[in-house]
Amino acid sequence: MNDYPEIASPARTQAILNRYRLSAKKSLGQNFLVDLNILKKIVETANLTKNDNVIEIGPGIGGLTEQLAKVANQVLAFEIDQNLLPVLAETLAPYDNIEIINQDILKANLPEIVGQKLTPDQPLKVVANLPYYITTPIVMDLLANPVKFDSIVVMMQKEVADRLNAVPGTKAYGSLSVIVQQQNEVEISFIVPKTAFIPQPKVDSAIVRLSQKSSGDEQPFNHKRFVGFVRGCFMHQRKTLWNNLLGIFGKEPPAKAHIKSILADLAIDPTDRPEQLAVQQFVSLANAFHKVGLLN
Numbered sequence: 207m208n209d210y211p212e213i214a215s216p217a218r219t220q221a222i223l224n225r226y227r228l229s230a231k232k233s234l235g236q237n238f239l240v241d242l243n244i245l246k247k248i249v250e251t252a253n254l255t256k257n258d259n260v261i262e263i264g265p266g267i268g269g270l271t272e273q274l275a276k277v278a279n280q281v282l283a284f285e286i287d288q289n290l291l292p293v294l295a296e297t298l299a300p301y302d303n304i305e306i307i308n309q310d311i312l313k314a315n316l317p318e319i320v321g322q323k324l325t326p327d328q329p330l331k332v333v334a335n336l337p338y339y340i341t342t343p344i345v346m347d348l349l350a351n352p353v354k355f356d357s358i359v360v361m362m363q364k365e366v367a368d369r370l371n372a373v374p375g376t377k378a379y380g381s382l383s384v385i386v387q388q389q390n391e392v393e394i395s396f397i398v399p400k401t402a403f404i405p406q407p408k409v410d411s412a413i414v415r416l417s418q419k420s421s422g423d424e425q426p427f428n429h430k431r432f433v434g435f436v437r438g439c440f441m442h443q444r445k446t447l448w449n450n451l452l453g454i455f456g457k458e459p460p461a462k463a464h465i466k467s468i469l470a471d472l473a474i475d476p477t478d479r480p481e482q483l484a485v486q487q488f489v490s491l492a493n494a495f496h497k498v499g500l501l502n
């Protein structure tokens with residue numbers, strides 16, 4: 207499709223940055239991936255076909271975007287940094303199936319944009335090398351979005367990936383693990399060393415694949431309320447579940463009595479710490495508190 211060397215080589219990336227007199231902005235999490243093998247592995251992990259539409263977050267100078275455009279139908283790439291637009295116009299000029307949207311992904315109206323730009327009946331996948339300073343808000347927004355994605359394959363700091371994938375009883379297990387795992391199968395596909403980037407970040411990264419669970423498990427009565435409830439349960443991680451629940455619902459008699467009887471009904475020990483509970487136990491708890499009118 208083009209005769210240029212791939213964008214994501216260390217030499218070409220550095221040459222582009224020099225020519226446009228750009229230096230990577232730390233404040234926007236700009237670490238550009240310059241290892242073509244890793245980019246290809248990311249695309250393989252996303253399992254893209256010519257029928258798939260892709261949302262990319264943060265195309266940077268276009269290294270990953272280029273690889274996505276080669277195998278997917280259409281790529282919509284959200285880039286907040288206006289200074290990168292002329293770069294992307296140059297690097298991605300050979301591709302006619304990419305649209306760059308100069309918006310903050312956390313503020314973009316995805317349902318409207320996707321509805322306007324993409325055909326509705328094609329699979330929609332997210333593939334991105336996420337800006338690390340907002341990894342968690344982006345993942346949370348994607349999961350809560352009315353737009354449903356067939357899969358999400360994203361690079362993040364390894365430490366955050368470990369939290370997404372953590373099992374109960376471990377230090378990494380927290381509200382993020384529960385909220386993400388409630389809806390998704392989580393897989394850490396592979397680790398990316400910091401040497402694969404310009405500039406190099408301080409820590410290694412991981413490629414995480416999220417795909418919607420198709421289990422018949424009990425579902426939370428409301429996703430947003432469930433998220434708030436789980437965060438409340440982990441508010442004071444070293445305190446008991448009992449104390450965290452009192453923190454959420456108050457110590458007054460009706461709330462206290464409900465907490466006591468719901469924990470007893472669900473056979474949950476009030477002296478357990480929040481990290482000892484399985485994902486489905488949080489769902490049962492949230493739904494039980496909703497049923498008695500404490501969580502609405």
Ligand SMILES: C[S@@+](CC[C@H](N)C(=O)[O-])C[C@H]1O[C@@H](n2cnc3c(N)ncnc32)[C@H](O)[C@@H]1O
Pocket residue numbers: 234235236237238239240263264265266267268269270271284285286287309310311312335336337338340
């Ligand atoms: C880790 S870099 C990835 C760049 C490129 N995709 C790559 O793999 O080399 C993250 C990118 O996200 C962009 N970005 C940061 N915050 C953003 C936001 N709120 N919305 C959209 N893009 C953002 C940065 O400007 C940067 O281009």
